[in-house]
Amino acid sequence: xxxxxxxxxxxxxxxxxxxxxxxxxxxxxxxxxxxxxxxxxxxxxxxxxxxxxxxxxxxxxxxxxxxxxxxxxxxxxxxxxxxxxxxxxxxxxxxxxxxxxxxxxxxxxxxxxxxxxxxxxxxxxxxxxxxxxxxxxxxxxxxxxxxxxxxxxxxxxxxxxxxxxxxxxxxxxxxxxxxxxxxxxxxxxxxxxxxxxxxxxxxxxxxxxxxxxxxxxxxxxxxxxxxxxxxxxxxxxxxxxxxxxxxxxxxx
Numbered sequence: 275x276x277x278x279x280x281x282x283x284x285x286x287x288x289x290x291x292x293x294x295x296x297x298x299x300x301x302x303x304x305x306x307x308x309x310x311x312x313x314x315x316x317x318x319x320x321x322x323x324x325x326x327x328x329x330x331x332x333x334x335x336x337x338x339x340x341x342x343x344x345x346x347x348x349x350x351x352x353x354x355x356x357x358x359x360x361x362x363x364x365x366x367x368x369x370x371x372x373x374x375x376x377x378x379x380x381x382x383x384x385x386x387x388x389x390x391x392x393x394x395x396x397x398x399x400x401x402x403x404x405x406x407x408x409x410x411x412x413x414x415x416x417x418x419x420x421x422x423x424x425x426x427x428x429x430x431x432x433x434x435x436x437x438x439x440x441x442x443x444x445x446x447x448x449x450x451x452x453x454x455x456x457x458x459x460x461x462x463x464x465x466x467x468x469x470x471x472x473x474x475x476x477x478x479x480x481x482x483x484x485x486x487x488x489x490x491x492x493x494x495x496x497x498x499x500x501x502x503x504x505x506x507x508x509x510x511x512x513x514x515x516x517x518x519x520x521x522x523x524x525x526x
Contacts, residue, residue, distance in 0.1 A: 284321075284356075291419050297363045299384065299421050304354040311348045312359050312385040322355020346380055346392065346412065359385055364423035375415035375451030378422055382447050387418030397455055397479070413451055422448060424490040431487045443477040444493035450485025 285294050290308075294300045301310050304322055317326065327350040351357050360366070361384055369376065371390065392414045414420060424447055433439045433453055443457060458480055481487050 291368050291421070293366060293368065294358060296365050298358055298360045299366050299368070300356060300358055301351070301385065302356050303352065304356065309350050309352040309388055310357070310385055311346075311388050312351050312357070313361060313383065314347050314349045316359045316361045316384060317349075317351070317357055318360045319358040320355055322353065324351060324353040324355040324357050326351055346383060346386075350388075359421070361423055364425055365427060367422055367424065367428070369420045369422065371414070371416060371418060371420055373415070373417055375413060376420070376448055377411050377413045377451050377455075378448035379446075380412045382423045383412065383414075384421040384423050386414065386420045389418040390414055390416040390420060397457055415451065422488075424488070425492040426490060428491070429489045431489065433481045433483060433485050433487060435482075435484060439481045439487050440478050441481070441487060441489050442493055443479050445489050445491075446479055446487065447490050448488040449481060450483075450487075452483055453485045453487070454482040456480050 282295070285292055285300060287300070290302050292300045292302075298318065303310065303324060314328065364382075366384060377395065392412050394410055395413045396410055428447065431439045431441070433450075440458075449455065456479070458478055
């Protein structure tokens with residue numbers, strides 16, 4: 275049999291985490307025998323003695339998910355083989371965290387090392403409510419690898435003390451935890467259902483300080499959101515309860 279398909283065999287890499295392509299992540303568990311936490315249901319293939327175990331949520335995680343709609347619904351991948359992860363053909367990006375922090379919408383997290391920790395945080399708004407798509411997010415930090423997803427090729431914008439950055443709240447995926455953020459809108463809180471002046475623009479986020487902002491070329495929520503119950507759907511629009519909740523700490 276002959277076909278151009280055979281050019282898409284497994285990539286050869288010395289890295290434990292490597293992109294098979296822009297929409298599929300390859301993680302080698304064999305050499306280091308290290309576990310990986312991955313979004314449930316994202317395994318598309320594996321080789322060798324790989325096993326999977328559903329992660330049972332702690333009480334703190336369940337409380338945070340109920341109150342905010344933010345959670346990491348993870349499974350544990352372990353063994354002596356290679357696992358391939360993907361989610362609805364979204365673009366995948368691997369970050370190496372070295373005792374740094376990143377704030378990300380939990381819907382865009384694909385996988386992470388269990389050495390990383392996370393907390394649920396709330397983005398403040400001038401109108402006193404959490405706005406569309408960015409009211410509650412996950413603050414992930416520590417040392418290890420993190421894979422996040424975007425709908426298409428993203429834009430990375432640098433924030434400096436001299437250069438504030440603004441972005442549509444529906445398009446923001448992640449940002450440096452060191453940044454000062456706020457929700458802003460040219461609307462009153464009584465008119466959050468209407469859009470700004472008939473332009474189709476509503477909530478935006480402002481970023482100040484020193485760091486980076488990751489923006490995707492889409493203002494749609496992640497595809498997985500539409501598979502959630504109504505509570506999670508509303509929570510992603512900032513209509514959940516007020517106040518933040520502390521999540522679990524992986525590896526603790």
